[in-house]
Amino acid sequence: xxxxxxxxxxxxxxxxxxxxxxxxxxxxxxxxxxxxxxxxxxxxxxxxxxxxxxxxxxxxxxxxxxxxxxxxxxxxxxxxxxxxxxxxxxxxxxxxxxxxxxxxxxxxxxxxxxxxxxxxxxxxxxxxxxxxxxxxxxxxxxxxxxxxxxxxxxxxxxxxxxxxxxxxxxxxxxxxxxxxxxxxxxxxxxxxxxxxxxxxxxxxxxxxxxxxxxxxxxxxxxxxxxxxxxxxxxxxxxxxxxxxxxxxxxxxxxxxxxxxxxxxxxxxxxxxxxxx
Amino acid sequence: xxxxxxxxxxxxxxxxxxxxxxxxxxxxxxxxxxxxxxxxxxxxxxxxxxxxxxxxxxxxxxxxxxxxxxxxxxxxxxxxxxxxxxxxxxxxxxxxxxxxxxxxxxxxxxxxxxxxxxxxxxxxxxxxxxxxxxxxxxxxxxxxxxxxxxxxxxxxxxxxxxxxxxxxxxxxxxxxxxxxxxxxxxxxxxxxxxxxxxxxxxxxxxxxxxxxxxxxxxxxxxxxxxxxxxxxxxxxxxxxxxxxxxxxxxxxxxxxxxxxxxxxxxxxxxxxxxxxxxxxxxxxxxxxxxxxx
Numbered sequence: 194x195x196x197x198x199x200x201x202x203x204x205x206x207x208x209x210x211x212x213x214x215x216x217x218x219x220x221x222x223x224x225x226x227x228x229x230x231x232x233x234x235x236x237x238x239x240x241x242x243x244x245x246x247x248x249x250x251x252x253x254x255x256x257x258x259x260x261x262x263x264x265x266x267x268x269x270x271x272x273x274x275x276x277x278x279x280x281x282x283x284x285x286x287x288x289x290x291x292x293x294x295x296x297x298x299x300x301x302x303x304x305x306x307x308x309x310x311x312x313x314x315x316x317x318x319x320x321x322x323x324x325x326x327x328x329x330x331x332x333x334x335x336x337x338x339x340x341x342x343x344x345x346x347x348x349x350x351x352x353x354x355x356x357x358x359x360x361x362x363x364x365x366x367x368x369x370x371x372x373x374x375x376x377x378x379x380x381x382x383x384x385x386x387x388x389x390x391x392x393x394x395x396x397x398x399x400x401x402x403x404x405x406x407x408x409x410x411x412x413x414x415x416x417x418x419x420x421x422x423x424x425x426x427x428x429x430x431x432x433x434x435x436x437x438x439x440x441x442x443x444x445x446x447x448x449x450x451x452x453x454x455x456x457x458x459x460x461x462x463x464x465x466x467x468x469x
Numbered sequence: 470x471x472x473x474x475x476x477x478x479x480x481x482x483x484x485x486x487x488x489x490x491x492x493x494x495x496x497x498x499x500x501x502x503x504x505x506x507x508x509x510x511x512x513x514x515x516x517x518x519x520x521x522x523x524x525x526x527x528x529x530x531x532x533x534x535x536x537x538x539x540x541x542x543x544x545x546x547x548x549x550x551x552x553x554x555x556x557x558x559x560x561x562x563x564x565x566x567x568x569x570x571x572x573x574x575x576x577x578x579x580x581x582x583x584x585x586x587x588x589x590x591x592x593x594x595x596x597x598x599x600x601x602x603x604x605x606x607x608x609x610x611x612x613x614x615x616x617x618x619x620x621x622x623x624x625x626x627x628x629x630x631x632x633x634x635x636x637x638x639x640x641x642x643x644x645x646x647x648x649x650x651x652x653x654x655x656x657x658x659x660x661x662x663x664x665x666x667x668x669x670x671x672x673x674x675x676x677x678x679x680x681x682x683x684x685x686x687x688x689x690x691x692x693x694x695x696x697x698x699x700x701x702x703x704x705x706x707x708x709x710x711x712x713x714x715x716x717x718x719x720x721x722x723x724x725x726x727x728x729x730x731x732x733x734x735x736x737x738x739x740x741x742x743x744x745x746x747x748x749x750x751x752x753x754x755x756x757x758x759x760x761x762x
Contacts (some may be wrong), residue, residue: 215634221594236600291480313736314495401585420586444583455575
């Protein structure tokens with residue numbers, strides 16, 4: 194018993210040290226964001242905030258279009274998420290529950306797109322946006338992000354597990370396929386919808402390269418693009434407190450969404466990866 | 470008798486139409502177009518001009534290509550090795566289900582849900598030579614300051630560090646779910662046979678977990694090969710191109726030099742590498758895996 198307890202204590206200690214290392218950069222960010230600007234350039238560096246002030250948040254909200262970046266990120270992530278939920282659940286339902294010619298081939302083709310790194314499509318996608326006149330519009334920021342082979346796969350796996358009796362009885366009652374999907378299967382798939390929704394929101398909220406490419410006017414920038422341009426706008430001395438306040442504002446929504454739906458989110462990534 | 474709206478194929482078309490249009494327009498066609506563009510010279514204006522294999526030939530004759538490739542491989546193997554081994558250890562610790570460890574799990578996962586841009590800005594301050602946290606620690610230990618991101622020897626290891634810190638939680642969660650689906654009877658049998666902790670770990674847990682280890686490595690490989698955001702924020706490929714990785718180089722060629730043909734050729738080299746690694750791992754997975762569901 195003694196050995197087991199000692200092993201547990203060591204495990205506990207190592208885990209605690211590890212998570213301290215993981216959380217430390219966040220603590221440093223919070224300390225800087227909450228302290229007066231000049232503290233960023235003082236020595237030794239802050240681990241805990243001193244002379245707590247919200248001044249940095251006020252400054253960053255007033256600086257340029259930061260508030261606009263926030264709203265842009267919110268709108269784009271929300272619409273992308275809603276779009277993914279609708280299109281992926283419809284397609285996932287068709288692959289799981291309907292019989293049609295070429296089903297397996299089409300499904301494999303969809304899955305194959307998941308193997309292609311997104312950067313391979315970057316140049317043609319950019320030129321497509323250019324041709325359609327979508328550069329510098331919300332359309333370029335939203336529409337290409339709505340379609341997701343991963344989401345279709347996730348939803349299909351879930352719809353495969355639901356019992357056949359569900360649609361049989363609905364069909365006897367005279368439901369159309371649309372009715373069966375919309376009134377019965379869609380509401381039953383809340384756990385998978387939640388997993389996909391959280392996943393979609395967080396990846397859209399955090400995406401950088403695509404929004405960087407398709408926007409060049411300030412009022413269309415998203416938070417990550419805006420923060421990057423903030424950072425590169427400092428020449429000699431970086432205003433770290435201001436930057437950290439902005440960074441903190443940008444990570445909080447994703448973390449809140451994750452904490453609220455942690456259970457669904459984790460079951461989503463593990464079912465997508467490990468059990469596939 | 471069979472009306473249109475009673476047929477599965479009619480409904481399948483309706484249900485699939487949005488995704489079909491979207492995935493063909495935004496995934497399939499671009500992937501094929503990119504392949505075609507890799508055989509052309511194009512600056513985004515005008516129309517692409519077919520030049521055969523020239524992009525690939527000039528790529529393979531370019532010393533910078535080999536430099537970028539070598540650095541990318543160093544970066545990827547370094548990150549994957551560190552991330553996978555650390556994540557496995559953390560997952561085994563968390564799997565003991567000691568009281569209060571769920572909070573640790575959440576903490577390990579926080580960087581995963583934060584944007585790479587935010588994470589890179591955070592670490593940029595930590596790496597700051599004059600005011601950053603890392604050089605403060607060095608000073609406490611009596612070591613001279615290091616110019617982390619502007620030192621050609623240190624810049625790439627710094628990017629690896631950021632990458633591992635951000636990705637650790639993701640691999641940990643995958644391992645945790647792999648550990649939780651291990652057959653308990655094997656572990657109990659080992660205990661009954663009098664195996665000690667390290668014997669159980671190396672002789673039972675690791676072989677049983679080999680499927681998961683391979684899967685997590687594949688995912689980690691594929692993710693780290695596509696690194697862009699951290700390079701863009703932290704070093705812009707510098708100093709002296711020592712942190713210029715494949716995807717960043719692709720971006721530079723496409724959107725700084727407007728050399729779309731060369732960028733597409735780089736894209737297909739990236740695609741090929743990822744494909745080959747995936748296939749190699751699948752092949753070995755069949756040979757090495759001791760246990761499969």
